[in-house]
Amino acid sequence: MKITRRHLMTGAAGAGIIAAGVGIHSFSWNQRDFTRRGYLEGAPEAPPGKASWMNWAGIERATPDEISFPDSVEALAEKVRSAKGRVRPVGSGHSFTGLATTDDTLIMLNGLSGLQAFDEVTGEARFGAGTPLFQVSKDLAMRGRALDNQPDIDSQTLAGAFATATHGTGNQLPALHDNIIAFEFVTADGRLLQVTRDSDADLFEAGKVSLGALGVMTSFTLRSAPAYRLKRTVTVEDSRDFLERLPETAEAHRNFEFYYFPCTGLVATISHDVTDEAPSEETGTDDDDFLMGLKQLRDQLGWAPPLRKMIARSEFPRGVVEQRVDESRMLLSTVRPTRFIEMEYHMPRDRGPETVRRIMRLLDDRGEIFFPMEYRHIAPDTAWLSPFNAAPRASIAVHAAVNEAYDYFFTDFEPVFLKAGGRPHWGKLHSLGRAELTKLYPDYERFLELRRELDPRGKFLNAHLAKLFGETLDA
Ligand SMILES: Cc1cc2nc3c(=O)[nH]c(=O)nc-3n(C[C@H](O)[C@H](O)[C@H](O)COP(=O)(O)OP(=O)(O)OC[C@H]3O[C@@H](n4cnc5c(N)ncnc54)[C@H](O)[C@@H]3O)c2cc1C
Numbered sequence: 400m401k402i403t404r405r406h407l408m409t410g411a412a413g414a415g416i417i418a419a420g421v422g423i424h425s426f427s428w429n430q431r432d433f434t435r436r437g438y439l440e441g442a443p444e445a446p447p448g449k450a451s452w453m454n455w456a457g458i459e460r461a462t463p464d465e466i467s468f469p470d471s472v473e474a475l476a477e478k479v480r481s482a483k484g485r486v487r488p489v490g491s492g493h494s495f496t497g498l499a500t501t502d503d504t505l506i507m508l509n510g511l512s513g514l515q516a517f518d519e520v521t522g523e524a525r526f527g528a529g530t531p532l533f534q535v536s537k538d539l540a541m542r543g544r545a546l547d548n549q550p551d552i553d554s555q556t557l558a559g560a561f562a563t564a565t566h567g568t569g570n571q572l573p574a575l576h577d578n579i580i581a582f583e584f585v586t587a588d589g590r591l592l593q594v595t596r597d598s599d600a601d602l603f604e605a606g607k608v609s610l611g612a613l614g615v616m617t618s619f620t621l622r623s624a625p626a627y628r629l630k631r632t633v634t635v636e637d638s639r640d641f642l643e644r645l646p647e648t649a650e651a652h653r654n655f656e657f658y659y660f661p662c663t664g665l666v667a668t669i670s671h672d673v674t675d676e677a678p679s680e681e682t683g684t685d686d687d688d689f690l691m692g693l694k695q696l697r698d699q700l701g702w703a704p705p706l707r708k709m710i711a712r713s714e715f716p717r718g719v720v721e722q723r724v725d726e727s728r729m730l731l732s733t734v735r736p737t738r739f740i741e742m743e744y745h746m747p748r749d750r751g752p753e754t755v756r757r758i759m760r761l762l763d764d765r766g767e768i769f770f771p772m773e774y775r776h777i778a779p780d781t782a783w784l785s786p787f788n789a790a791p792r793a794s795i796a797v798h799a800a801v802n803e804a805y806d807y808f809f810t811d812f813e814p815v816f817l818k819a820g821g822r823p824h825w826g827k828l829h830s831l832g833r834a835e836l837t838k839l840y841p842d843y844e845r846f847l848e849l850r851r852e853l854d855p856r857g858k859f860l861n862a863h864l865a866k867l868f869g870e871t872l873d874a
Contacts, residue, residue, distance in 0.1 A: 428702030480589025490559025497863035744816035751793025833869030
C-alpha cells in the first residue's frame with residue numbers, strides 16, 4: 400500500500416506543533432511504555448543436553464529433550480513408536496497457541512517434504528507433509544497448476560496449515576484443507592495409515608483438521624486448479640460508507656478482505672479477481688514502513704484521539720492506492736516481516752457486519768492498538784473440527800505488536816466474538832476448553848473418542864491439547 404511512514408510522520412509532526420500547550424496529556428502518554436511485562440526476545444537458553452524452540456511470535460517457548468528430523472516414513476514411525484515421553488509434530492511454528500509445545504520430543508518434517516507424485520490428467524498432487532506452502536504453489540506452477548486459494552503468508556507447512564484449518568478469503572472459497580483427497584499418517588504405536596473418504600469417512604473428516612492430535616501426517620494428496628492470474632485492487636475509504644456495502648462488495652469479488660486502521664475511521668479493501676491482463680512490472684509494497692508509521696502515530700498522538708484521527712485522515716490517500724496483476728501465488732500470500740500476536744474468530748457469516756462494527760469501536764476506544772484489524776469470508780466444508788464446518792463464516796482478526804500487551808484480547812474482544820457464535824482459529828489465541836468447544840462443534844465429542852482410540856496413552860498430548868480435550872496429562 401502506498402502510504403509511507405514519512406507521509407504520516409510529516410502530518411504527525413505538524414500536529415505536534417499545533418498541540419503544543421496541551422502538553423500534560425501528551426507528556427503522560429509519551430511516558431507510557433507499551434512493552435509487555437515479561438516480554439522475552441530470542442529463543443530460550445537450553446540447559447546442557449536439551450534443545451531450544453519458540454514459535455514465530457515468541458510466546459510459546461520450550462527446551463525439549465530432542466528435536467528430531469526423520470528423513471523417511473520408517474524412521475519417523477520408529478521414532479514415534481519408541482518415544483518414551485510425549486511427542487509433538489511441529490511445522491513452521493507459525494501458530495500462536497501452544498499446540499506444538501513440548502519438553503519431550505518435537506518432530507519436524509523438513510525431511511518429508513516436496514512433490515512426490517503428480518497426475519497430469521486430474522492435476523492431483525501428492526506432497527510430503529512438511530512441504531511449505533510456497534514450495535507447494537511453486538511446484539504446482541511449474542506444472543501449470545495452482546492452489547485455489549492461499550492464506551496471507553505461505554511459510555506454513557502443509558501439515559501445519561491443515562491441522563489448524565488455515566484459510567484465505569473469498570465468499571465461495573473454502574479453507575485449504577478442503578482440497579485434501581487423501582492423507583497418510585503415523586499413529587502413536589508406529590503404524591502408517593492411508594486414509595481417503597472411501598477408505599474411512601469418519602477418519603477422513605476427523606483427520607483433515609486434527610491439531611496434530613491423531614498422529615504425525617506424512618503426506619497429502621491434493622486437488623489443484625489450473626493456474627490463474629489475478630488482478631489486485633487496494634482501495635482506501637471511509638469505514639462507515641464501506642460497511643453499508645460490505646456483503647455486496649465481498650460477493651462481487653473472487654477474493655475479498657478489508658483492514659481497519661484503528662482510530663482513523665478508514666479501511667483498506669483488498670480484492671483479487673481473475674484476469675487475462677499482462678503481469679504488472681512493479682513488484683513489492685511498503686507495508687512494513689506503513690505499519691511503523693501507524694505505530695508512530697499511536698505513540699505520538701495516542702493521547703489525543705481526535706487529532707490522531709484527523710492527521711491520519713488528512714494524510715492517507717483515498718480511492719484506489721494499488722493495482723497489480725500477477726500469478727495467483729504471487730499475490731494471495733505476502734511476507735510479514737513485522738512480528739505480531741493475533742486472535743482470530745470465525746463468526747456465522749450473517750453476524751460478521753454487526754460484530755466487526757463492535758470490534759472496530761472497541762479498537763478505537765482502547766487507543767493503544769495500531770495494527771490493522773483484518774476481516775475475511777470463508778466458504779463451508781465438512782471436516783469435523785473445521786471452524787467453517789457446515790456454514791459460511793466471517794473472520795475477524797485483531798493483532799498486537801509482538802512485544803506489547805495482549806491480555807485485553809481475552810477481556811475485550813473474545814466475549815464479543817463468542818456472543819456472536821464465533822469459533823476460534825485453532826492456531827490463534829483463544830481461551831476455550833472442552834466444555835465450550837463441545838457446544839461449538841457438533842462432532843467434537845466424536846473427534847475426542849476417535850483420538851482416544853488412536854492414542855489411548857496420550858502420547859501426542861500436551862498441556863494445550865489436554866485443555867482442549869478435557870484430559871489430564873498424567874492419564
Ligand atoms: C504471519 C502469520 C500469518 C498467518 N496468516 C494466516 C492466514 O492468512 N490464515 C490462517 O488461517 N492462518 C494464518 N496464520 C496461522 C497459521 O497458518 C497456522 O497457525 C498454521 O497452523 C501454521 O502452520 P505451521 O506449519 O507453522 O504449523 P505449526 O504452527 O508449527 O503447527 C500447527 C499445528 O500443526 C501440527 N502439525 C505440524 N506438523 C504436523 C504433522 N506432520 N502431522 C500432524 N500435525 C502436525 C502441530 O502439532 C500443531 O498442532 C498466520 C500465522 C502467522 C504467524
